[in-house]
Amino acid sequence: MAPLYLALVHYPVLNRKGEVIASAVTNLDLHDLARCACGYDLPGCFIVTPLKDQQALVGRLLNHWCEGVGREMLPERAEALRRLRLVESVDEAVGQVTAECGSAPVVWASSARGGLGVLSYSSARSHLMNEERPCVLLLGTGWGLVPSLIESAHAVLEPIRGVNGYNHFSVRCAAAIILDRLLSMPICGEIV
Amino acid sequence: MAPLYLALVHYPVLNRKGEVIASAVTNLDLHDLARCACGYDLPGCFIVTPLKDQQALVGRLLNHWCEGVGREMLPERAEALRRLRLVESVDEAVGQVTAECGSAPVVWASSARGGLGVLSYSSARSHLMNEERPCVLLLGTGWGLVPSLIESAHAVLEPIRGVNGYNHFSVRCAAAIILDRLLSMPICGEIV
Numbered sequence: 527m528a529p530l531y532l533a534l535v536h537y538p539v540l541n542r543k544g545e546v547i548a549s550a551v552t553n554l555d556l557h558d559l560a561r562c563a564c565g566y567d568l569p570g571c572f573i574v575t576p577l578k579d580q581q582a583l584v585g586r587l588l589n590h591w592c593e594g595v596g597r598e599m600l601p602e603r604a605e606a607l608r609r610l611r612l613v614e615s616v617d618e619a620v621g622q623v624t625a626e627c628g629s630a631p632v633v634w635a636s637s638a639r640g641g642l643g644v645l646s647y648s649s650a651r652s653h654l655m656n657e658e659r660p661c662v663l664l665l666g667t668g669w670g671l672v673p674s675l676i677e678s679a680h681a682v683l684e685p686i687r688g689v690n691g692y693n694h695f696s697v698r699c700a701a702a703i704i705l706d707r708l709l710s711m712p713i714c715g716e717i718v
Numbered sequence: 719m720a721p722l723y724l725a726l727v728h729y730p731v732l733n734r735k736g737e738v739i740a741s742a743v744t745n746l747d748l749h750d751l752a753r754c755a756c757g758y759d760l761p762g763c764f765i766v767t768p769l770k771d772q773q774a775l776v777g778r779l780l781n782h783w784c785e786g787v788g789r790e791m792l793p794e795r796a797e798a799l800r801r802l803r804l805v806e807s808v809d810e811a812v813g814q815v816t817a818e819c820g821s822a823p824v825v826w827a828s829s830a831r832g833g834l835g836v837l838s839y840s841s842a843r844s845h846l847m848n849e850e851r852p853c854v855l856l857l858g859t860g861w862g863l864v865p866s867l868i869e870s871a872h873a874v875l876e877p878i879r880g881v882n883g884y885n886h887f888s889v890r891c892a893a894a895i896i897l898d899r900l901l902s903m904p905i906c907g908e909i910v
Contacts, residue, residue, distance in 0.1 A: 542792075554744075554746050554888070554890075557888065558887075558888045558890060558891050561884075561886055561887055561888060561891065562887065562891055564880070564882075564884045564886075565878075565880030565881070565882075565884050565885055565886070565887055566880050566881055567880065567881045567882040567884075600734075602884070602886050603886075605884065606884070606886065686757075686898075687903070688756070688757030688758050688759065688902075689757070689758055689759045689901060689902075689903070690756075690757075690759040692753075692756045692757050692759075692794070692797070692798070693757055694753055694756075694757070694794050694795075694798065695750075695753055695754065695757055695894070696746070696749065696750045696753060696890070698746075698750060698888070698890055698891060698894075699750050699753065699754055699890060699891060699893075699894035700894075701891075702887070702890075702891035702892075702894045702895050703894050703895060703898045706878075706895045706898060706899070707898070709881060710880075710881075711879070711881070
């Protein structure tokens, strides 16, 4: 099994005008992604932001839930939020995974827009089941990852398509669906 | 194809002490569920709350995004949020579906706790593909639907199990995973 890490990228991402920005951290993104990371037993989920005030906010939140009153009130939330790791950049996330796993990870980008060279869920799942090289899946906030991040990734995971072409999912819901498709027990034999 | 409706229930649900409460509406729940409902082309998603102030809040939010400035700024969000329907009770939701479809719906409850008489995803999917009787899937907020709602449902959908027993997902992420399992195109033949 190849370990899969998530990275929730707040910089560099696009805003709705297509400009490069650092987006604000959303409290519920951290909770939801941590809970998903825990449910699918990921070794870690990186929260990527170079902004000091946003880093401080994430630090406070993690401290509250992992060490403070929150931990006593809701221990299973602490269990989840401990999987989050605050980093300055995608490079720092990749560096941590390399150090932890002993080999540089395969980097997968995700995008709501399809394109050439798209990695299917079956291929991604096959890598996770049969390879050992770790993977980092980049999730964009705002209007998505900047083109340079998508182009420098080893592959772009195919967009989640609904049943009618509308695929404007929140990053929280998209992450949940992607993890379920990649890592859930094969319930598909019964489904099809 | 049987039409599937969601109902996000804020009353009656449990709090963490097991008491029956009316939970507060969470802004991002409405956005995320509407976007999922749109992506999987559901005819509607009911927001169930008997509290007048919460109804007013939902009304303001829908007005902003479906009619006001929000619609101009982000038309695809209006397209999604138009699927939401504010109702007082689960009974009112069931009544609307009955009137709309010409037959009373099958009611499915969802729960993070397993139990007897659990409906598998394959059976639920088979119903949706092969039957005509509409379905309403109840999603609990807070600490979940009250036992009486679960007992009065026709079936309880099996819990989402992660890979390690932790299944404390947010209702947003749980709804996304459930809809993807029930309604996504069969990608499973390639996956297994």
